[in-house]
Amino acid sequence: MSSSPPPEESTLGGSIRPAGARSSTRRGSPTSTHASALGSGFLGIGVAIIAALQSMLGIALFMSRAGDYPTLLPAVGAWLLLMVTFLGLTITISASGERLPDWLYFFFLAALAAVVWLDFVAIAPLDDVGRYATASISAGFVLLIIVTLRAQWEVLLATGALAIAFVIAILATTPLTPATLPAQIIVVALAVGPGLTGVLLVSGFERMLKRELDRVLVQSTVTAPRLAVGMLASEELARLDQDAEELLDAVATGRAALPLPADLSARASSLATELRLHLIEGRRETWLRHAVTESEHLGRRVAVSDPAALAGLLDSTQRDALLAALWLLASDPAASAPQRIIDVELGPLASPASEPAGSGDVTATIIPLVITVVGIKRNRVDPGVWEALDRVGRYSDSTANGRLCVDVDCAVENPVDATRPS
Amino acid sequence: MIERERKLLLQRAARAFGLCGVMLAGLCLSLPGVVDADVLPSVLILLIAQAAALVMVGRSSHLGWVVLTIVLGCGALALAQLPWGQGASLALPISLAPLGAAGLAGVGMVLSEGTGRWLVWAGGTLGSSLLVATAGPTGGLVSTPAIATLASWVIMLIIGTWVTVGVQRALRRIDGIGRAHLVERQASETEAQRRQGARLLHDTVLATLTLLAHSGVGVSADALRQQAEEDAALLRQLRLGSTPMPRFSGSYSLEPVAETPLGTTLESVKNRFGRMGLDVRWHGTGQVLLPSDVLDAFLLALTESLENVRRHAGVEQADVTITETQDSLRAVITDAGAGFTPGDVTDERLGVAESIVARLRDVGGSARVFSTPGAGTTVILEVPR
Numbered sequence: 178m179s180s181s182p183p184p185e186e187s188t189l190g191g192s193i194r195p196a197g198a199r200s201s202t203r204r205g206s207p208t209s210t211h212a213s214a215l216g217s218g219f220l221g222i223g224v225a226i227i228a229a230l231q232s233m234l235g236i237a238l239f240m241s242r243a244g245d246y247p248t249l250l251p252a253v254g255a256w257l258l259l260m261v262t263f264l265g266l267t268i269t270i271s272a273s274g275e276r277l278p279d280w281l282y283f284f285f286l287a288a289l290a291a292v293v294w295l296d297f298v299a300i301a302p303l304d305d306v307g308r309y310a311t312a313s314i315s316a317g318f319v320l321l322i323i324v325t326l327r328a329q330w331e332v333l334l335a336t337g338a339l340a341i342a343f344v345i346a347i348l349a350t351t352p353l354t355p356a357t358l359p360a361q362i363i364v365v366a367l368a369v370g371p372g373l374t375g376v377l378l379v380s381g382f383e384r385m386l387k388r389e390l391d392r393v394l395v396q397s398t399v400t401a402p403r404l405a406v407g408m409l410a411s412e413e414l415a416r417l418d419q420d421a422e423e424l425l426d427a428v429a430t431g432r433a434a435l436p437l438p439a440d441l442s443a444r445a446s447s448l449a450t451e452l453r454l455h456l457i458e459g460r461r462e463t464w465l466r467h468a469v470t471e472s473e474h475l476g477r478r479v480a481v482s483d484p485a486a487l488a489g490l491l492d493s494t495q496r497d498a499l500l501a502a503l504w505l506l507a508s509d510p511a512a513s514a515p516q517r518i519i520d521v522e523l524g525p526l527a528s529p530a531s532e533p534a535g536s537g538d539v540t541a542t543i544i545p546l547v548i549t550v551v552g553i554k555r556n557r558v559d560p561g562v563w564e565a566l567d568r569v570g571r572y573s574d575s576t577a578n579g580r581l582c583v584d585v586d587c588a589v590e591n592p593v594d595a596t597r598p599s
Numbered sequence: 600m601i602e603r604e605r606k607l608l609l610q611r612a613a614r615a616f617g618l619c620g621v622m623l624a625g626l627c628l629s630l631p632g633v634v635d636a637d638v639l640p641s642v643l644i645l646l647i648a649q650a651a652a653l654v655m656v657g658r659s660s661h662l663g664w665v666v667l668t669i670v671l672g673c674g675a676l677a678l679a680q681l682p683w684g685q686g687a688s689l690a691l692p693i694s695l696a697p698l699g700a701a702g703l704a705g706v707g708m709v710l711s712e713g714t715g716r717w718l719v720w721a722g723g724t725l726g727s728s729l730l731v732a733t734a735g736p737t738g739g740l741v742s743t744p745a746i747a748t749l750a751s752w753v754i755m756l757i758i759g760t761w762v763t764v765g766v767q768r769a770l771r772r773i774d775g776i777g778r779a780h781l782v783e784r785q786a787s788e789t790e791a792q793r794r795q796g797a798r799l800l801h802d803t804v805l806a807t808l809t810l811l812a813h814s815g816v817g818v819s820a821d822a823l824r825q826q827a828e829e830d831a832a833l834l835r836q837l838r839l840g841s842t843p844m845p846r847f848s849g850s851y852s853l854e855p856v857a858e859t860p861l862g863t864t865l866e867s868v869k870n871r872f873g874r875m876g877l878d879v880r881w882h883g884t885g886q887v888l889l890p891s892d893v894l895d896a897f898l899l900a901l902t903e904s905l906e907n908v909r910r911h912a913g914v915e916q917a918d919v920t921i922t923e924t925q926d927s928l929r930a931v932i933t934d935a936g937a938g939f940t941p942g943d944v945t946d947e948r949l950g951v952a953e954s955i956v957a958r959l960r961d962v963g964g965s966a967r968v969f970s971t972p973g974a975g976t977t978v979i980l981e982v983p984r
Binding site for chain 2: 219220222223226227230231234238307308355356357358359360362363366370374377378381382385386388389390392393394396397398400401402405406407408410411412414415418419421422424425426428429430431435436437438439441442443445446448449452453456501504505561
């Protein structure tokens, strides 16, 4: 009975991930979820609408100048190919659930390259690329459809290639005079513009949503009990228990000889130490520490020092406000700003004797909280920070040696177990 | 909070896009022969002022900067066409196109919300398109740069709207993920508490592991094997979802709820200390029913107290007297050992503060320690029933 192997873990693992399904069902932590799940797929539709709008204008422009072309065939071919590519890709993407396999991506790029080439062939005899290029510019806009589906550098690379193609075509065909130059400069800008703008906007959008997701996930610590174990510690404890079980099982069944060989006894020793640490220490961590360690955004900048686990005594409104203040303090307005470091220190509690005795039936304990921020000026602090701190408690701030120091007195009502038993 | 970030994203995109347009227009207009040489410096000054206004658009969400950008841009558009009516250069309209279609239209991204902003958008669209159109070589209002300007304003409005709606949609999704995460956190917390709550179990596992860490020297191999087997079985039960209680008989209680008999568990404590060289004598009540959390805290405090006796008292015997009243259960642990002056010994060394007092207080109980050097120690533990 006791020697039966423990197969539960493997069957459980197997049932979670079917053997056939690969990346489509696999998910990491919530923040690593593909961004299209968060709505940049929706952005893709907007991009398609813009591309369609621009293409219609391009066709109108082309038709108005059709008389100038010596042969219409390549230009018409370019437009037809562009429309087929555009429609085909849009339908494929929406049918296949917003993903673009490599072969389709290269096929798409090849089609766009053909469009650009056909357009250039058509307008080469006219000797003014800037004035007559139509389908090739629209190709730059249609390229944008993939901006939410492929890596940024791939889009930028394709955009760069388009710009280079334009420059070469201009140099090869168009005489450069002050009268023709503006049109050439603008046409190159038109080729590059959509790609750059698209990448800029989509990456900003995704970053913003990822950060918001991070914030929402961390927000769940606000309702945690005074001392919590945290998401990771729980798994870790389960793992330690499992390891101990395996070791004990090995001893019980005689697979491990007694007296125990050195490697196994070392393992028992380290397991005992880790287990002991987890059983004692896991309970000592407050929601604030969990919030900081679990958040990508806070974890990089915020350090918490709270030896007496006083953060756990704050009520959920105060926690929420403190988290919001730290969040705002940790977000840099500009990437070039100096590295910001935020220290949060709670305690020590003022001695109970200093409180006026018999002032009321509700005893409020004051928890001193000090937030020190390095690398920010007082006037650059977001006003929301002060608003939020106001909800945490009475605060006062000072600046010295380039660091901002905020003292907050958090009043906690009737903390049964705030003070140590005497 | 994300509202602010969304606005900031659009503001920065508008700034970047607009600045590119202004620079491009400045470059094109500076080419010889495009603009009248006398007018050019004033046009460039206006463009620089417009660029400054655009920088502020990127920083502040105030509508005034947008209006200023539009006014300055339109001024530059008009000024560049001076003197009116004279045959301007063919390159002029195309040079003005980036100013209208990007330098001015870029701010359209931040104008997608609210009636006031729509009006500004409409005004900007109309003004800049018309001004670009008047520069047209034909004198008519339909020219490619004018249409491009108009289209660009529309596209910028689409971008602004789309990002706004996209963020709202994503927010709903994130909200759902957040709720699921909250539930997951609570579940993991409960699970961890269940595991940590199984203290008695971990105590025996840790004791066995410690023996194994010394290769099991000094203990008979059979006894150790048996102990390891019992502990492994306990851990397995814990993993499978129950909270087992070690019992003296070798079979284990699987009742995860309500009440557990005390007597049998006391036996297992006695056996353990017996193996470690401390003889524990029980007096009093044998069978008491307690809620499982109270029982757990009570047993922990009891074993900690006995552990202190074993380590510090220097005797091989301890007495435990269990008495029960209507509403409480009391254990008195006495030894005739070394004793100590309570004030001299820190809480940490006794392990009293965290493990005994706090744990008992969690369930509404208390602990008191009486001792005099040379006259032994008495610990009184009390829990409610």
